Amino acid sequence: MTPATLLRTPGDAIALLGEELVALPCGAAFWPSERTLIVADLHFEKGSSFARRGALVPPYDTAATLARLAATVAATAPARVISLGDAFHDGFGPERMSEADRAALEALQAGRAWIWIAGNHDAEAVGDVGGIRVEELAIGPLTFRHEPRRGATGEIAGHLHPAARVRVAAGSVRRHCFAGDGTRLILPAYGAYAGGLDVASRAFAGLFETRALTVHLVGEGRVHRFPAGSIVGVGVSRDGTGPRRANRS
């Protein structure tokens, strides 16, 4: 059941082994039939992680990420929330979390299942942040884990922070994105300070059936869906002319 408040936008559906998920503009995925909200790479306390090493970047990232997450939870009313790992930027993140942010997180967790999948940044996380911690999780045909495994099917993962540059009428635009090929889905990083890695880079090699690759770029109020052929570095041919486009002048 999809809550009435969940606003669907054109091209936001993602098919994965017969299941239908929704790519949300905030960078989370929603699985309506399981009322499950999935987020990847929250990187809470990345700001303070930098601060303790001398770069005093603004300490508002955790609050910003939580505020966005709270809005999405309110809109989707999930029964279950899955964090796909790297919820904290480092193992001491939970200790540094402010009281206000901790309370905000607790409020989000109330009344629903909350699952922390372990990531590489927060594998040794210390401190109690509610929910349950697992290495990975299977629900129906789908497997949730932090780092995508080559050869896996029905996998939803994070870790890689996918971003894509696509061709538009005047040049190209780069955004964080969902990357999927029908058997695997990698979510964009959700954290306010989490950067993006180009899907054309080597880290993604061998993960997707290139021709079936579809990206959903996060945008303002909607996602923008593009096939492999529009992605710079993936579907654009070597002579640089790219796939033919309709003449729209």
Add this chain to the structure above:
Amino acid sequence: MLEKAHEGRPALLIAPTGAGKTLAGFLPSLVDLADPAKRPKMSLTARGVRRKGIHTLYVSPLKALAVDVARNLEQPIAEMGLAITVETRTGDTPAHKRQRQKYDPPDILMTTPEQVALLIASPEAPDLFGSLKRVVFDELHSLVTSKRGDLLALGLARLRRLAPDLVAVGLSATVKDPDELAAWLVAQDPDAARAQADIVTAPPGAPPDVRILEPADIEGWRIPWAGHLAVHAMPAVLAAIETAKTAIVFVNTRAQAELVFQELWRINEKNLRIALHHGSLDVAQRRRVEAAMAAGGGANGLDAVVATSTLDLGIDWGDVDLVIHVGAPKGASRLAQRIGRANHRLDEPSRALLVPANRFEVLECEAAIEANAAGAQDTPPIRSGALDVLAQHVLGCAVAAPFQDDDLFAEVISALPYRDLTRARFDRVVDFVATGGYALKAYERWAKIRKTKDGTWRVANPQIAQTWRLNVGTIVEMPMLKVRLVAKMKGANRFGGRILGEMEEYFFETLTPGDTFLFGGEVLRFVGIRETEALVMRAQGKDPRIPSYMGGKFPLSTHLAERVRGILGDPASWRALPDQVREWLELQRLHSRLPRPGELMVETFPRGNRWHMIAYAFEGRLAHQTLGMLLTRRMERMGLRPLGFVCNDYALGVWAATDLGAAFAHRKPSLDELFDEDMLGDDLEAWLDDSALLKRTFRTCAIIAGLIERRHPGKEKSGRQMTVSTDLVWDVLRTHQPDHVLIEATRADAAAGLLDIRRLGAMLARVKRHITHERLSRISPLAVPIMLEIGRESVPGSAEEELLREAADDLIAEATGR
């Protein structure tokens, strides 16, 4: 000059290049140092033995200039048999020598602004500078218009405190406001009238011999309507080079330099020795070109060098006897300084040839020659001191020694750029340096400086000082990639090969493997990016994709713009123009009319299935770009359905899906409403926050202020370098603490620099009720140049979301067969 020195007074010496002003700046020091009684000595102080310090400090904007001046100074010292030591200290000076200089300094030290910042923060600073008598700033006019000048002004304030008797001397080219520059040299008291140094002006040299390239110079040359590359004029440029011993061919951008260089070589049948010099080329390569220039037109020398602003300043080359300026001069002072690079003998005129690349540039060249003959100057005013630079300086002061904030504040406001700084702002900067300056006090335990019980601020740990030293300076490069040439071979292994130079990372991000571009005079094929390198191969293609035209670097000066408008409005003056240009203006008068001085003329006409509006604002590309962003937002809201805009230095063009001419004629809206100043309020704020320009500016401020570290070559790989995208930090900071000191610094920078908001504001205020509308049935002759720019320009920032939507929806429509 000597007189001033004997009186012990600070002085500003204004002289054209070649007047020997640099050596004049040192004469008083040599006189002083020749007298054994006046030489600095070792002395006993409370701290023990004070070592002999520096007598004269010379600061130059260029390393090469410091080295060259040192060489030129050593000669007379040797000839006079004086026991005076002269040394240089730059980023290239070996570490052991720099270390030795700290405990055994020379009498005269030649250095750069960054080294001054490092030296005053060293523990040896009181000894080094305690007996400093004079400081000489070379090319002061070029230093004070950037953040480097802010940092140097703060450094000078510190030097004055270490050596209260210090006399500052400035050497400068001719500027618009010499009094301001003279004030920069001396300590300011914010409660008193502005103090200033004495001004000594050298007599001007012979007036230069400047000529504009005419159509008659090249058979069949039609002066282009648009474009900036002047490719067709190259045979005449080559012919001019032949008449000179050595020529400098100045251009405005790197892209132009590449193309002009390539074109000259294509037609260079006599194999004239022509070299290329710009900021992206490998340093070793640039040094080779400079050495060849120094050799003159002789056997090992050069016939010409194609150069960007990298050769605007610097060493005098005796053999350069012709300056060729390809493209618009942009500013009267700028052109005068470039022309001055030819012929360094005062009694002979400098020779220059101006090569306009299009018809508007013909007018601009004409205006620049008029301005030059009248001795008019349009150098920009001295900036008000940047807060990010102040943050860097504050931490540097703590690195030097614990400081009291009252003392430091008094010192800082004695520097001209910070004269008007309030105590509250200063305290916010100190708070920023300490814990980031956040309303949320989260970082007390990681403070960089702490206030101790005795009221002094101290650096929290030695690591902070170390990091500060590695990040000193205000020149922030855009992220760069090394350009490496790889061989054509099969398989993945494409390492090895020569480094050709480096270019901005964002340029390569817009490329697709296979794209070709010009670099170092060669056509290269982009292979891909590997770590910090862009891999390229030699390409056979004759039609390279050219590095994007960075026309924004030097906008048309207000002064020249006024003169161009003056020429347009005065048909009697058209006699001096080439026939083709005069005919163009006559046609404009026939089909529409010419913009009058003081008004903003707007033309509207239909073309294709669109309606166009051209506003002849003459405020330079940057101001026009900002105006375009704001105007299209407003037109969108007014239901005028704007589809895009384009600009050059002279005009702004907007095209729309509704009949703009009809709308303005029916005053729905009126042009006064459309161009109302209030667009600089909320609209500006809203657009700015999302603009890529502002994010780039924020990155620079964040690095200078020490919020994040510079990217140091080689450190990326080790992974020790932490990265967080400054774009993301900006988004978070502006939502959660919009009044943060770095946001203030960023906005101030953007308003003054890239967006030219002040100029735009002044224009909007000026043209109120002087906006005239010419409703035409077809494109006017004057509109052709700007219309030809359509499609060459990429659409800036805020249209991004719209373009994404369009592209995605197109594909959806295509796929669903709708």
